[in-house]
Amino acid sequence: MQSQETNTRTTGALKHPDAAEWMAFLYAEVGPERRRELEDHLGHCADCSAQMDTWRASSKGLDEWRLPVMRRTSSPARLASRPWWPALKLAAAALVLGLGFALGRQTSPNAAEWAALKTSVAQLTGAMQQERGAALSNNVNIATAAANAETLRLLAEYSQLQESQRASDQQNLGVALRSFETRLGRLRAELETVALNTENGFEQTHENFSRLASFSAPLKNDN
Amino acid sequence: MARLITSLFAASDEQTMWRVKMYDDSQAFARLVARWEKPIQRLCARMTGDPHRAEDLTQTAFARVFARRANWEPSGRFSTFLWRIALNLCYDDLRQTQRRGECSLDGLEEESSAGGEHFVADEPSPHAQADARERGELVREALLRLPPLYREVVVLRHYEALKFHEIAEVLEIPEGTAKSRMAEALTQLHRLLKHVNEEITCNHKKRTLEPLAL
Numbered sequence: 001m002q003s004q005e006t007n008t009r010t011t012g013a014l015k016h017p018d019a020a021e022w023m024a025f026l027y028a029e030v031g032p033e034r035r036r037e038l039e040d041h042l043g044h045c046a047d048c049s050a051q052m053d054t055w056r057a058s059s060k061g062l063d064e065w066r067l068p069v070m071r072r073t074s075s076p077a078r079l080a081s082r083p084w085w086p087a088l089k090l091a092a093a094a095l096v097l098g099l100g101f102a103l104g105r106q107t108s109p110n111a112a113e114w115a116a117l118k119t120s121v122a123q124l125t126g127a128m129q130q131e132r133g134a135a136l137s138n139n140v141n142i143a144t145a146a147a148n149a150e151t152l153r154l155l156a157e158y159s160q161l162q163e164s165q166r167a168s169d170q171q172n173l174g175v176a177l178r179s180f181e182t183r184l185g186r187l188r189a190e191l192e193t194v195a196l197n198t199e200n201g202f203e204q205t206h207e208n209f210s211r212l213a214s215f216s217a218p219l220k221n222d223n
Numbered sequence: 224m225a226r227l228i229t230s231l232f233a234a235s236d237e238q239t240m241w242r243v244k245m246y247d248d249s250q251a252f253a254r255l256v257a258r259w260e261k262p263i264q265r266l267c268a269r270m271t272g273d274p275h276r277a278e279d280l281t282q283t284a285f286a287r288v289f290a291r292r293a294n295w296e297p298s299g300r301f302s303t304f305l306w307r308i309a310l311n312l313c314y315d316d317l318r319q320t321q322r323r324g325e326c327s328l329d330g331l332e333e334e335s336s337a338g339g340e341h342f343v344a345d346e347p348s349p350h351a352q353a354d355a356r357e358r359g360e361l362v363r364e365a366l367l368r369l370p371p372l373y374r375e376v377v378v379l380r381h382y383e384a385l386k387f388h389e390i391a392e393v394l395e396i397p398e399g400t401a402k403s404r405m406a407e408a409l410t411q412l413h414r415l416l417k418h419v420n421e422e423i424t425c426n427h428k429k430r431t432l433e434p435l436a437l
């Protein structure tokens with residue numbers, strides 16, 4: 001592979017522009033002033049001029065390849081949607097597999113055996129279902145009886161508990177009544193004591209008043 | 224004048240792509256496809272040498288643009304984003320073709336004979352048309368023999384008229400490198416065209432095919 005000079009060459013007093021600059025010149029990407037300088041250089045430099053002719057010829061040759069008119073690829077909506085080809089591939093694979101399987105089954109020499117096998121499988125399935133039904137009802141009966149027994153036991157326990165609760169309540173009530181009666185008797189005795197004391201007090205007062213009256217009578221007689 | 228006014232008020236590619244990115248706007252995406260479908264088809268056709276494959280690649284490129292809309296940075300140019308995606312697809316396709324052991328020059332004869340009615344021409348005589356087609360095929364063959372590294376610069380600069388600084392942006396290389404690659408590509412093309420021209424002349428000695436002016 002021939003490599004191009006990428007730096008500016010100098011031959012004698014002449015400074016050669018590099019390949020990159022010539023490309024910018026060839027594709028009209030240099031300013032007007034630089035373009036004039038490069039054109040002047042080409043007029044004076046046989047090397048650069050020959051090189052430039054080669055590049056121009058290649059560039060012109062490229063225009064010979066014209067593309068056919070191409071059609072629109074697809075609707076943008078389809079492009080924006082999810083890629084469909086993996087799904088299509090899977091679907092095609094599944095279809096081929098299914099067709100192959102069906103074809104294989106149909107063309108198999110053991111078709112009668114297949115049918116017999118299918119019947120026996122169906123019978124076996126029916127028997128198993130019946131058995132399962134019977135086992136299921138038996139289990140339900142056992143479970144119901146156990147639940148009933150448990151309920152009865154719980155009810156008996158509850159009534160016993162209620163009874164004992166009631167007896168203890170009655171006991172407590174009797175004790176409380178007795179204590180109340182005792183306290184009532186004591187209160188009555190105390191009240192009687194108070195009444196007696198009060199009566200004594202009244203009698204004492206009365207006696208005192210009488211004595212006081214007897215003391216005051218002689219004093220009146222003296223005056 | 225009307226076109227100028229319309230273009231002044233038309234949304235830029237970047238504004239349109241922004242709508243696609245933010246709102247999944249299918250109408251905006253349709254506008255982008257309408258604007259860029261042809262250039263991308265041409266790029267893919269020149270890179271792979273196969274216009275039919277180019278149609279598929281273009282479709283894939285736009286599907287990928289939509290799928291990667293979230294990755295698009297509004298600070299960059301939409302065209303740069305799109306050229307990069309399309310070029311990467313072309314490279315993938317070229318690698319696959321190489322792996323399958325297919326020669327990218329296959330179908331040369333078929334295309335040159337079957338696709339005649341599609342060629343853009345100014346109604347020249349059938350003989351002149353045949354000559355033009357053959358010269359076009361010479362160039363196509365020579366271009367496909369160029370390493371893709373050089374071919375992409377030729378396609379973007381010569382056929383798609385991107386400036387060298389734009390090519391540098393798309394390929395993420397210095398502008399000077401893009402120009403140097405172009406010079407190298409033209410030098411190699413000159414040699415390849417001469418070589419292919421000689422091959423064809425040897426194979427069709429009896430035909431009076433006008434050689435390329437090299």
